[in-house]
Amino acid sequence: MLFNSYAFIFAFFPIVLLGFFLIGWRNTRAAAGFLGLASLFFYGYWSLEALPLLLASICWNYWFGLQLTPQEGRSDKGRKRMLIAALVLNLSVLGVFKYADFFINSVNFGLSSAHIEPLPLLHWILPIGISFYTFTQIAFLVDCWQGKVRERSFVHYVLFVTYFPHLIAGPVLHHAQMMPQFANPATYRVNPDKVALGLAIFSFGLAKKLLIADKMGEYADMFFNGVAGGTIPTVVSSWFGVLAYTLQIYFDFSGYSDMAVGLSLCFGIWLPLNFNSPYKSTSIIDFWRRWHISLSTFLRDYLYIPLGGNRKGEARRYINLFLTMLLGGLWHGAAWTFVVWGALHGFYLTINHLWNQFVRKGAKPSRWTVPLRWAITFLCVMVAWVVFRADSMTTAVHIYKGMLGLNGASLSAFAEFSIPYRKPEFFQTLLLGMVICLALPPTISLQRWVPSVPRLAARPQLSAAATIGMAAFTVVLMGLSISKLGTYSPFLYFQF
Incomplete structure (x- = not known):
């Protein structure tokens, strides 16, 4: 089910939105559970065969999160071993489903030059959204280990991972950005201003x-x-x-x-x-502060900084930066073209930082x-x-x-x-x-x-006219967009 489809716009979304607020009026926890189940339905509509893997990933990562949280009687060494096991499990599942055939093909290329029988490919279908929900949960596990996680509700955790607006193509969510909102009773009450603004933003995106x-x-x-x-x-x-x-x-x-x-x-x-x-x-530095901000933040916080960041000398800094972008490129897809793309941006960023440091020398x-x-x-x-x-x-x-x-x-x-x-x-x-x-x-x-x-804020009549004009423009834009519905047109980032 695509955001840009009749089924989503005229059936799934209105039903889920109405159900969420009707249930939330009486029981916020039940409303969160309803939205989580609706998100699982949304995912299953895409790929029913991949749904068990998503559910298994949620369950084992929630359990790992409980074990990783600092508590009396748990040694730091034991929790660290648990963290390594959890990361290996998540990355292994991601690697098998997303990169197995890529590595086998790379090995077969070497075998063919030696006239050795190639290895058989697995031909496993890539579960949609696996990169996003895996990275989201890896960040959660690391934060549990660091003692940053306070929310323990399994219902809210399921919703945090599966929340359908982000599940398929991001952003990569951080628990601290979402858990407090799920726990806030005001979230489960209709806010007409937010609904109107949300529909306008959705129309622009469509x-x-x-x-x-x-x-x-x-x-x-x-x-x-x-x-x-x-x-x-x-x-x-x-x-x-x-x-x-x-x-x-x-x-x-x-x-x-x-x-x-x-x-x-x-x-x-x-x-x-x-x-x-x-x-x-x-600048390329500026570009990566603006493009796929959640992924850039994840790579910085959970890869670049753990590699040493800029704390171990200039040479190590640029090696860490290049490796981060290389792996960021590989995250986008199992092909050498993505690796080269990541390497190019790693090279760009290195040149950009060197220019700032040695040529511009801090001058504006x-x-x-x-x-x-x-x-x-x-x-x-x-x-x-x-x-x-x-x-x-x-x-x-x-x-x-x-x-x-x-x-x-x-x-x-x-x-x-x-x-x-x-x-x-x-x-x-x-x-x-x-x-x-x-x-x-x-x-x-x-x-x-x-x-x-901003100047219209001090002039109520003009501000009201501008609001009406924006509303009319949004309606026309939505109408034009709906007239283009009917063809299968998935988003490019669905393949990552």
Whole structure:
């Protein structure tokens, strides 16, 4: 069941929202249980065969959490061994389901060169959302071991892990962000302002997905699939194809993030900010403070810092940074293309930090350099997206050659790929996407509010007119988006 489907918008969500508040009016614990069961139904609707693994993961991690919590009579050494066992179990399950065939294929590549019979592949289906709920629970276990967890309700824990707005594609939640909200009785009372705001944010996210991301995706898929099929890309087709994917993944992920926050807000629950206009970044460091914020935070707190962070000298700092991004790339998928993507961003970040330390030396950059810094950052991000999207390194190399003009100017290839890009619809959508990325504020600001004009606050009549105008715009946007429903269009981050 997709957020952008008739079944979700007109059946599942209204029924669950109404049931949650009706039950919550009498019993908050029962309402939390109801929402947890609804979230399990949502997951089972996606993949019934993967539901037992999710339930088993919840049960064993909750038990581990109880054992890891500091208590009288429990030695720190014993709890540490328990933590290692819990982490090994979680990472082993994730590794088997997500990476087993990847490693077997890598081994088989070496065996084939030695003319040795290849190992059989497992062909296990990847359980949807396994990376997100595994990372969420790993953070929970580490915090239990550190004595940071106070909430012990199993019902709230189930809801924390399975909460359907985030379960499939994030954000990676932290227990301290969610448990207090589940325990707050006010969460289970209808707040009309939050419901209205949540529906508006959901509408903006739905429009990003259906009106921009999917349209850009048509051209991006045509380009990347064409190159994978043997067509030689030219300079023009390469840059437009990569730009199409650059906008597709932005609005696909931004759209999902908006929808997740909007849906959650209807229940009176705030999800952490996960996306903050990353294409406005003027450095790669800034980019990773804005893109997939919850994952960046997780990698920093539970990988980079435990590796030593910047506490063991400059050389070790950059090694830790590079390894963190390398593993972050591998988290996105079981393929060498994702490893290379992570390595590229590790290299970018290393150069960025070295520049700040040894060249700029703490001096505040001039505002006149903003366009140049933005252009370099955006170009680096685009270059990395090539290998992220490509089905193989061979395809990525062909595209890189095309971007550099090394493939020549084949008329047949140019004709095949350039005609669609000359359609007005493509350029209109591309221009609209770039304006939204670079000129408009994020849908959800750091104050988590729909962008507003502060000057109107002192003028009630104009403020009321602006509110009515925003409401009308939201209704029209929702109508346009619903008119595009009906085709199967999953979010890109579902595959991770």
